[in-house]
Amino acid sequence: MAKSIRSRWKRKCRAIKRERYAVKELARLKKMLGVKDEEKPAGSEVMESEQVIFLDAGDLKKSKKVLEDIEKDNEDVEMSSDDENVVVDSEGGKKRVFNTKTLKDQNGQYPVWLHKRKIAKINKDGKKKQKKRIKKRKK
Structure with a gap:
Protein backbone atom coordinates (compact mmCIF):
# COMPACT_ATOMS: atom_id res chain seq x y z
CA MET A 1 0.00 0.00 0.00
CA VAL A 35 28.30 20.92 25.40
CA LYS A 36 30.23 23.65 23.59
CA ASP A 37 31.30 23.29 20.00
CA GLU A 38 35.03 23.58 19.54
CA GLU A 39 36.01 26.52 17.41
CA LYS A 40 37.64 25.38 14.19
CA PRO A 41 40.31 27.28 12.28
CA ALA A 42 38.94 29.36 9.40
CA GLY A 43 41.13 27.66 6.78
CA SER A 44 40.03 24.09 7.46
CA GLU A 45 36.70 22.90 6.21
CA VAL A 46 36.65 19.41 7.65
CA MET A 47 33.12 18.16 8.22
CA GLU A 48 32.56 15.88 11.17
CA SER A 49 29.73 13.44 10.97
CA GLU A 50 27.75 14.19 14.12
CA GLN A 51 24.63 12.13 14.38
CA VAL A 52 21.88 11.73 16.89
CA ILE A 53 21.32 8.10 17.74
CA PHE A 54 17.66 7.21 18.01
CA LEU A 55 16.78 4.11 20.01
CA ASP A 56 13.63 2.12 19.63
CA ALA A 57 11.54 0.86 22.53
CA GLY A 58 13.23 -2.56 22.56
CA ASP A 59 16.69 -1.04 23.04
CA LEU A 60 15.42 1.19 25.82
CA LYS A 61 13.83 -1.73 27.66
CA LYS A 62 17.05 -3.72 27.45
CA SER A 63 19.11 -0.84 28.80
CA LYS A 64 16.59 -0.23 31.60
CA LYS A 65 16.74 -3.89 32.65
CA VAL A 66 20.52 -3.75 32.83
CA LEU A 67 20.40 -0.56 34.92
CA GLU A 68 17.77 -2.04 37.25
CA ASP A 69 19.88 -5.14 37.82
CA ILE A 70 22.86 -2.97 38.72
CA GLU A 71 20.77 -0.87 41.11
CA LYS A 72 19.35 -3.97 42.81
CA ASP A 73 22.86 -5.23 43.48
CA ASN A 74 23.92 -1.90 44.99
CA GLU A 75 20.73 -1.30 46.93
CA ASP A 76 20.91 -1.91 50.68
CA VAL A 77 18.00 0.35 51.65
CA GLU A 78 14.78 -1.20 52.87
CA MET A 79 11.59 -0.20 51.10
CA SER A 80 9.11 1.77 53.15
CA SER A 81 5.71 0.30 53.83
CA ASP A 82 2.43 2.17 53.46
CA ASP A 83 2.10 2.77 57.21
CA GLU A 84 5.36 4.67 57.57
CA ASN A 85 5.72 8.42 57.72
CA VAL A 86 7.91 10.39 55.35
CA VAL A 87 9.86 13.43 56.52
CA VAL A 88 10.08 16.23 53.94
CA ASP A 89 12.13 19.42 54.21
CA SER A 90 10.03 22.40 53.15
CA GLU A 91 11.26 25.73 51.77
CA GLY A 92 11.05 27.52 55.11
CA GLY A 93 13.48 25.10 56.71
CA LYS A 94 10.71 23.31 58.61
CA LYS A 95 10.33 19.57 58.46
CA ARG A 96 6.93 18.14 57.65
CA VAL A 97 5.96 14.56 58.38
CA PHE A 98 3.59 13.04 55.80
CA ASN A 99 1.65 9.83 56.22
CA THR A 100 2.00 7.87 52.99
CA LYS A 101 -1.44 6.31 53.32
CA THR A 102 -3.57 9.38 54.07
CA LEU A 103 -1.17 11.93 52.51
CA LYS A 104 -1.74 14.26 55.45
CA ASP A 105 1.03 15.98 57.38
CA GLN A 106 1.39 16.14 61.15
CA ASN A 107 -1.13 19.02 61.28
CA GLY A 108 -3.76 17.11 59.30
CA GLN A 109 -3.32 19.16 56.13
CA TYR A 110 -2.81 17.90 52.63
CA PRO A 111 0.19 18.95 50.52
CA VAL A 112 -0.19 21.97 48.23
CA TRP A 113 0.34 19.95 45.06
CA LEU A 114 -2.50 17.50 45.81
CA HIS A 115 -5.59 18.18 43.67
CA LYS A 116 -8.99 18.77 45.26
CA ARG A 117 -10.55 15.82 43.39
CA LYS A 118 -7.89 13.49 44.77
CA ILE A 119 -8.57 14.76 48.29
CA ALA A 120 -12.31 14.19 47.83
CA LYS A 121 -11.66 10.68 46.54
CA ILE A 122 -9.43 9.85 49.52
CA ASN A 123 -12.06 11.15 51.94
CA LYS A 124 -14.83 9.24 50.16
CA ASP A 125 -12.90 5.97 50.34
CA GLY A 126 -12.08 6.57 54.00
CA LYS A 127 -15.75 7.08 54.88
CA LYS A 128 -16.72 3.84 53.11
CA LYS A 129 -14.17 1.90 55.13
CA GLN A 130 -15.43 3.45 58.37
CA LYS A 131 -19.00 2.42 57.56
CA LYS A 132 -17.88 -1.16 56.92
CA ARG A 133 -16.05 -1.24 60.25
CA ILE A 134 -19.11 0.06 62.10
CA LYS A 135 -21.35 -2.59 60.47
CA LYS A 136 -18.92 -5.36 61.45
CA ARG A 137 -18.81 -4.15 65.06
CA LYS A 138 -22.63 -4.14 65.32
CA LYS A 139 -22.87 -7.78 64.24
Missing part, protein backbone atom coordinates in the same frame (compact mmCIF):
# COMPACT_ATOMS: atom_id res chain seq x y z
CA ALA A 2 0.90 3.67 -0.17
CA LYS A 3 2.72 3.39 -3.49
CA SER A 4 1.02 6.23 -5.26
CA ILE A 5 3.03 9.09 -6.68
CA ARG A 6 1.65 11.47 -4.09
CA SER A 7 2.59 9.23 -1.14
CA ARG A 8 6.08 8.72 -2.54
CA TRP A 9 6.52 12.46 -2.81
CA LYS A 10 5.27 12.97 0.73
CA ARG A 11 7.67 10.32 2.06
CA LYS A 12 10.54 12.01 0.23
CA CYS A 13 9.64 15.40 1.69
CA ARG A 14 9.39 13.93 5.20
CA ALA A 15 12.84 12.36 4.80
CA ILE A 16 14.29 15.74 3.84
CA LYS A 17 12.58 17.36 6.84
CA ARG A 18 13.98 14.67 9.17
CA GLU A 19 17.52 15.44 7.99
CA ARG A 20 17.01 19.18 8.42
CA TYR A 21 15.43 18.85 11.85
CA ALA A 22 18.10 16.39 13.02
CA VAL A 23 20.72 19.12 12.74
CA LYS A 24 18.55 21.58 14.67
CA GLU A 25 17.71 18.97 17.30
CA LEU A 26 21.37 18.09 17.78
CA ALA A 27 22.23 21.75 18.31
CA ARG A 28 19.38 22.11 20.80
CA LEU A 29 20.46 18.99 22.72
CA LYS A 30 24.04 20.23 22.90
CA LYS A 31 22.83 23.59 24.17
CA MET A 32 20.67 21.93 26.84
CA LEU A 33 23.51 19.69 27.98
CA GLY A 34 26.01 22.54 27.95
Whole structure:
Protein backbone atom coordinates (compact mmCIF):
# COMPACT_ATOMS: atom_id res chain seq x y z
CA MET A 1 0.00 0.00 0.00
CA ALA A 2 0.90 3.67 -0.17
CA LYS A 3 2.72 3.39 -3.49
CA SER A 4 1.02 6.23 -5.26
CA ILE A 5 3.03 9.09 -6.68
CA ARG A 6 1.65 11.47 -4.09
CA SER A 7 2.59 9.23 -1.14
CA ARG A 8 6.08 8.72 -2.54
CA TRP A 9 6.52 12.46 -2.81
CA LYS A 10 5.27 12.97 0.73
CA ARG A 11 7.67 10.32 2.06
CA LYS A 12 10.54 12.01 0.23
CA CYS A 13 9.64 15.40 1.69
CA ARG A 14 9.39 13.93 5.20
CA ALA A 15 12.84 12.36 4.80
CA ILE A 16 14.29 15.74 3.84
CA LYS A 17 12.58 17.36 6.84
CA ARG A 18 13.98 14.67 9.17
CA GLU A 19 17.52 15.44 7.99
CA ARG A 20 17.01 19.18 8.42
CA TYR A 21 15.43 18.85 11.85
CA ALA A 22 18.10 16.39 13.02
CA VAL A 23 20.72 19.12 12.74
CA LYS A 24 18.55 21.58 14.67
CA GLU A 25 17.71 18.97 17.30
CA LEU A 26 21.37 18.09 17.78
CA ALA A 27 22.23 21.75 18.31
CA ARG A 28 19.38 22.11 20.80
CA LEU A 29 20.46 18.99 22.72
CA LYS A 30 24.04 20.23 22.90
CA LYS A 31 22.83 23.59 24.17
CA MET A 32 20.67 21.93 26.84
CA LEU A 33 23.51 19.69 27.98
CA GLY A 34 26.01 22.54 27.95
CA VAL A 35 28.30 20.92 25.40
CA LYS A 36 30.23 23.65 23.59
CA ASP A 37 31.30 23.29 20.00
CA GLU A 38 35.03 23.58 19.54
CA GLU A 39 36.01 26.52 17.41
CA LYS A 40 37.64 25.38 14.19
CA PRO A 41 40.31 27.28 12.28
CA ALA A 42 38.94 29.36 9.40
CA GLY A 43 41.13 27.66 6.78
CA SER A 44 40.03 24.09 7.46
CA GLU A 45 36.70 22.90 6.21
CA VAL A 46 36.65 19.41 7.65
CA MET A 47 33.12 18.16 8.22
CA GLU A 48 32.56 15.88 11.17
CA SER A 49 29.73 13.44 10.97
CA GLU A 50 27.75 14.19 14.12
CA GLN A 51 24.63 12.13 14.38
CA VAL A 52 21.88 11.73 16.89
CA ILE A 53 21.32 8.10 17.74
CA PHE A 54 17.66 7.21 18.01
CA LEU A 55 16.78 4.11 20.01
CA ASP A 56 13.63 2.12 19.63
CA ALA A 57 11.54 0.86 22.53
CA GLY A 58 13.23 -2.56 22.56
CA ASP A 59 16.69 -1.04 23.04
CA LEU A 60 15.42 1.19 25.82
CA LYS A 61 13.83 -1.73 27.66
CA LYS A 62 17.05 -3.72 27.45
CA SER A 63 19.11 -0.84 28.80
CA LYS A 64 16.59 -0.23 31.60
CA LYS A 65 16.74 -3.89 32.65
CA VAL A 66 20.52 -3.75 32.83
CA LEU A 67 20.40 -0.56 34.92
CA GLU A 68 17.77 -2.04 37.25
CA ASP A 69 19.88 -5.14 37.82
CA ILE A 70 22.86 -2.97 38.72
CA GLU A 71 20.77 -0.87 41.11
CA LYS A 72 19.35 -3.97 42.81
CA ASP A 73 22.86 -5.23 43.48
CA ASN A 74 23.92 -1.90 44.99
CA GLU A 75 20.73 -1.30 46.93
CA ASP A 76 20.91 -1.91 50.68
CA VAL A 77 18.00 0.35 51.65
CA GLU A 78 14.78 -1.20 52.87
CA MET A 79 11.59 -0.20 51.10
CA SER A 80 9.11 1.77 53.15
CA SER A 81 5.71 0.30 53.83
CA ASP A 82 2.43 2.17 53.46
CA ASP A 83 2.10 2.77 57.21
CA GLU A 84 5.36 4.67 57.57
CA ASN A 85 5.72 8.42 57.72
CA VAL A 86 7.91 10.39 55.35
CA VAL A 87 9.86 13.43 56.52
CA VAL A 88 10.08 16.23 53.94
CA ASP A 89 12.13 19.42 54.21
CA SER A 90 10.03 22.40 53.15
CA GLU A 91 11.26 25.73 51.77
CA GLY A 92 11.05 27.52 55.11
CA GLY A 93 13.48 25.10 56.71
CA LYS A 94 10.71 23.31 58.61
CA LYS A 95 10.33 19.57 58.46
CA ARG A 96 6.93 18.14 57.65
CA VAL A 97 5.96 14.56 58.38
CA PHE A 98 3.59 13.04 55.80
CA ASN A 99 1.65 9.83 56.22
CA THR A 100 2.00 7.87 52.99
CA LYS A 101 -1.44 6.31 53.32
CA THR A 102 -3.57 9.38 54.07
CA LEU A 103 -1.17 11.93 52.51
CA LYS A 104 -1.74 14.26 55.45
CA ASP A 105 1.03 15.98 57.38
CA GLN A 106 1.39 16.14 61.15
CA ASN A 107 -1.13 19.02 61.28
CA GLY A 108 -3.76 17.11 59.30
CA GLN A 109 -3.32 19.16 56.13
CA TYR A 110 -2.81 17.90 52.63
CA PRO A 111 0.19 18.95 50.52
CA VAL A 112 -0.19 21.97 48.23
CA TRP A 113 0.34 19.95 45.06
CA LEU A 114 -2.50 17.50 45.81
CA HIS A 115 -5.59 18.18 43.67
CA LYS A 116 -8.99 18.77 45.26
CA ARG A 117 -10.55 15.82 43.39
CA LYS A 118 -7.89 13.49 44.77
CA ILE A 119 -8.57 14.76 48.29
CA ALA A 120 -12.31 14.19 47.83
CA LYS A 121 -11.66 10.68 46.54
CA ILE A 122 -9.43 9.85 49.52
CA ASN A 123 -12.06 11.15 51.94
CA LYS A 124 -14.83 9.24 50.16
CA ASP A 125 -12.90 5.97 50.34
CA GLY A 126 -12.08 6.57 54.00
CA LYS A 127 -15.75 7.08 54.88
CA LYS A 128 -16.72 3.84 53.11
CA LYS A 129 -14.17 1.90 55.13
CA GLN A 130 -15.43 3.45 58.37
CA LYS A 131 -19.00 2.42 57.56
CA LYS A 132 -17.88 -1.16 56.92
CA ARG A 133 -16.05 -1.24 60.25
CA ILE A 134 -19.11 0.06 62.10
CA LYS A 135 -21.35 -2.59 60.47
CA LYS A 136 -18.92 -5.36 61.45
CA ARG A 137 -18.81 -4.15 65.06
CA LYS A 138 -22.63 -4.14 65.32
CA LYS A 139 -22.87 -7.78 64.24
